[in-house]
Amino acid sequence: MDRAAKKLMVPGAVVLLRTPQGTFRAITGTTQRGTAEPPDSGDRLRIASDTKTMTAALITLLAQDGELGLSDPVSAYVAGVPGGGNITIADCRR
Numbered sequence: 001m002d003r004a005a006k007k008l009m010v011p012g013a014v015v016l017l018r019t020p021q022g023t024f025r026a027i028t029g030t031t032q033r034g035t036a037e038p039p040d041s042g043d044r045l046r047i048a049s050d051t052k053t054m055t056a057a058l059i060t061l062l063a064q065d066g067e068l069g070l071s072d073p074v075s076a077y078v079a080g081v082p083g084g085g086n087i088t089i090a091d092c093r094r
Contacts (some may be wrong), residue, residue: 016041
């Protein structure tokens with residue numbers, strides 16, 4: 001993890017993994033360059049567009065597993081989306 005943080009030129013990183021067998025935490029670096037405060041798994045970070053890629057990957061996996069269909073309406077999963085009955089999961093990639 002130290003090498004990855006250095007390669008990505010980030011001041012610090014946190015990995016938090018929760019499984020039925022337990023919780024694993026790994027922490028490296030600091031919250032900001034020039035400080036000594038280490039990051040914590042409870043810290044809030046602005047991750048910007050990273051969530052779009054992660055969400056798309058998870059939706060693809062769910063579709064492959066038959067848990068949802070790309071032709072399903074968004075309203076089947078998220079209430080209150082205007083026109084959600086006419087927008088499919090596949091439409092959301094546009």
